[in-house]
Amino acid sequence: MRRLMYDITQRIACFGLFCYYRDMKLYGYHKVPRNKAVMFLANHQNALMDPLVIAAFTPFRTYFLTRADIFVNPVVNQIFRFLRMLPIYRMRDGRDTLGKNEEIFMGCVRILKSGGYILLFPEANHNIMRKVRPLSKGFTRILFAALDQDADLDVLLVPVGINYENASEFPDRVAFYFDDPISSRAFYNKDDIQGSVTRIKQEVSEALQRNTTHIAPxxxxxxxxxxxxxxxxxxxxxxxxxxxxxxxxxxxxxxxRTKRSPLRSILKWIFYLINAPTIVIWRFFLKPRILEVEFISTFRFAYVIFVQPLFYILLWWICYTQLNALWGGLIVILHFLLSLFYVKTGSSRSG
Incomplete structure (x- = not known):
């Protein structure tokens, strides 16, 4: 039953993301083997949208490590754990919470030893800037523990470059680049831990910079x-x-610079007009409360995927009471198609 519910949730996420993004491309994930332990290592620009796209559109049943402070609400905690998200505690969460990471790390080791998939963000935080930041050594701690416990295990490291057209805006485009798998054994020397950490971090960082728009210094x-x-x-x-x-x-x-066509501007205002109730709530009441720009897209997506179906139910009911069920259905379908057309032809400048 749990697997069925996960599959249903994945299909819903796929449909929601298809409607939310103008375009999504995932390159190279076919190179990832299905019968070996894999650690995906991605740059991190866009909060929960980064792992969500991978979870929805790849065939891997991946576990995701993410910041612990989003697990505070008990209901949210259950939802995230159902979605295979695991909390990682940081100093800002309180020094007394850091000990909980040991249990999470050992759980990750068991996943890798069983041939599973884990996604980590080795930059250890998110930032909307178009660059690969210095990597933390936290992921190597999990990796080395797994290699030490199983001498026959070779965890494959797969750098994933994530690129957004404009991460905080809507509608947006995104492209994921899965690099060639890297043998962790080739860089690991049990008698030279610090050297192993340096070599692996450098290899992964260079791969992420190849697969990401990286602006330095x-x-x-x-x-x-x-x-x-x-x-x-x-x-x-x-x-x-x-x-x-x-x-x-x-x-x-x-x-x-590309100039906006008159037709495009007209379509934008049609979109704003027919979605005015939900846009007003988002723009003036919800968006201003988001303190981190990296979370804007995450909250916007969550808002749309929850509110838009309710909006369509209400729209159909109003049309049903004033006209009939058939006209209500036709109006809802037309509204959806017009909105989808705008998303699929739009640029990332609509908030």
Whole structure:
């Protein structure tokens, strides 16, 4: 029953994400073997949306490690654990909570020893900036514990580069790049733990930078980002970003920016008009309460997937009472298709 409920939830998430994102691409996940322990290591820009896309659109029944403070509510805690999300405690959660990580780490070791899949974010926090930040060594602790307990085990490390067109805006586009699996045994030396940590972190970091729009150094970040924006860069293609950054600082090309067509503007206002009740609640009452920009997309998606079905039920009921059931159904379908058309043809500038 639990597996059935998970599969149903996964299908609902797939449909919701299809309606939410203008475009989603996942490259290279077919290279991941099905019969070996795998540790996915991804950059982290967009809170819970990062693991959600992987959970919904890949065939792997993956466990996800995420920050413990989102598990505080008992109901949310049960939902997240059902979705195979495991809490990781940080110093900001209280020094006395750090001991709980040992149980989580050992649980991850058991998953890997049984040939399972785990997704971790080795940057150890999220940030909407287009860059790969220094990696924490926390994931190597889990990895080395698994390798020490089973001499025949070779956990495959799969770096995953996550790229958003505009992570906090709507409608957005996203592309995931799964790099070639890396043999952890090839970099692990039990007699040189610190050296092993350094080698593995460097290998994973370089792979993430290849598969992500990576803007460095920090002191030039704003200037380089403005330069890429001026080129109208496709942020879903890391290779295009690398080529453009290699030419920096050539003259910006502001004239290359795509101009919004009149038809596009009309469609935007139609979308705003027919969805006015839900948009007003989001824009003026919910969005201002979100303190971290990285969580905007997560809360927006949760809001839409919960509220929009209720909106359609109410719309159908109103049409049913004023007209009839058939007209109510037709109006709901037309509303849905118009909204979906806007999402699939839109740009990430609509809030």
């Amino acid at each position: 920090d002191e030039e970040y704003a200037e380089k980002l403005a330069y890429l924006d001026s080129l109208g860069l496709n942020y879903l293609d890391p290779s295009e970003a690398r080529e453009a950054l290699a030419k920096y600082p050539e003259k910006r090309k502001e004239e290359n």
